[in-house]
Amino acid sequence: MRILIISDSHGEGDLLHEICARVDADHVIHCGDFTTDRSELPTVPLTVVQGNCDWEEVPVDALWNAEEIRFYVTHGHRHQVNSSLLPIRYRAEEVGAQVACFGHSHFPVCEQDGEVLLLNPGSITSPRGYRIPTYAVLEPLGDGWVEVSFYDPLGRSVTDRGGRYCLTGGESVL
Template sequence: MKALIVSDSHGSVKELKQLKEQYEGNVDVMIHCGDSELTSQHVELEGFHVVKGNCDFAFDFPNDIITEVQHTRFLVTHGHLYNIKMTLQTLLYRAKEAEVNVVCFGHSHILGAEIIDDILFINPGSILLPRSRREKTFAVLEIQEGQIDIRFLTLEGVTVAQKTFQIG
């Protein structure tokens, strides 16, 4: 299973268009963790699972999405409703309630990945306005044969961080 995860594009469509051209058809799912500042009618968001962020004022995106892709169950949310800038505990409770394997979220604009209670949490950073680093990032998640690989990349294809976890 391979997923493209992006967040916090804040109205810019150039980056989304580039990611879509590069990854559509090459991944099993494309996820946008909110603050697109677009509507569902924008062609650049076609094919993405998109949630509503705190800077999204259109009413056509849900706050959370739960979806399953090749036996991997995802919770996608922006994070602001779960106070993720302070703690992941509330989001962990929601993930357990939803019985998911992977949580994708944004909001802080800070990339990261960690496993808490056998649930993978991924924040791809921001594709437009990063914090705690200069590089604008997105994430590619691959899960296969008991291994999780996450790469945080720039639009130029440079890997700025990478994490690997063993599962099972």
Template sequence: MLLGVLSDTHVPSRSRCVPASVLRAFEKVDLILHAGDLTTDKVLDELMAVAPVVAVHGNMCDASVFYLLPEARLVTAGNFTIGLTHGHRGKGQTTPARARLRFVADHVDCVVFGHSHQPTNQEVGGILLFNPGSPTDRRWAAARTYGILRVEEGIEGEILEVKE
């Protein structure tokens, strides 16, 4: 199973739309995960035209998205459970730690999160922590990025740069 992963698209404040190269890359995925800060529901429409979408809201989403999407959810992919959240709730910890803490009571194999715009692909305590970064806003990152998760006998993440 192949999952396309996005976060922090911030449409339309950072970009008019999801970059075309990301949409093309997602044509081959089985499911798209969006870890929040879509900002508007226009992003959902763009992504759903390519593949099924599971998403959560972030701290910058307008009301149309905030009330439509949950703050966190569990996603089953093959034999694995993925926790999906934006990662903005809580204080005094790093974004990866807050995101992981959100699913402490759940048996998850992977936590997908966003908020920091910092790509992360790291296993901690047997759990893959995966932040795809942002495809539209580098913030403090070296590049605009998105992610792919390959779910087979395990979960393997890959961070990819937006090329346009």
């Protein structure tokens, strides 16, 4: 299974569609700030949440399960992710999620904190504090392991982000 995780597309629907077509994921998670009409989002299996710039009626946060992995999805602004990742980690633990997907900061993050993988795909349109726009792809490997890869909007690998992570408390490999 291939899961595309994307955030902060800020009205760039054509780019969002291009990335979805290129990645050909089994599921897409959009962490908010799509800033288009919901009808303009790709017609793929999709979990989408509302960002601070969105006006469409979509959930503020969501839970999604795949291959024994529980994902907590939110935009991040309600958890003050620009200041600390601790509140979002605590929320993921409260809802029993192994992966917390969020956006808002426009900065790509992939780090394990205890048994929670904190994953911000960055922004596909306007990075902040990072040199290029990014999105992420997560692939379950079995036995609690996942691999996370980051890419720029043209599909080129971003090698200083991502890695292999054990969601059951084992050692991660960067």
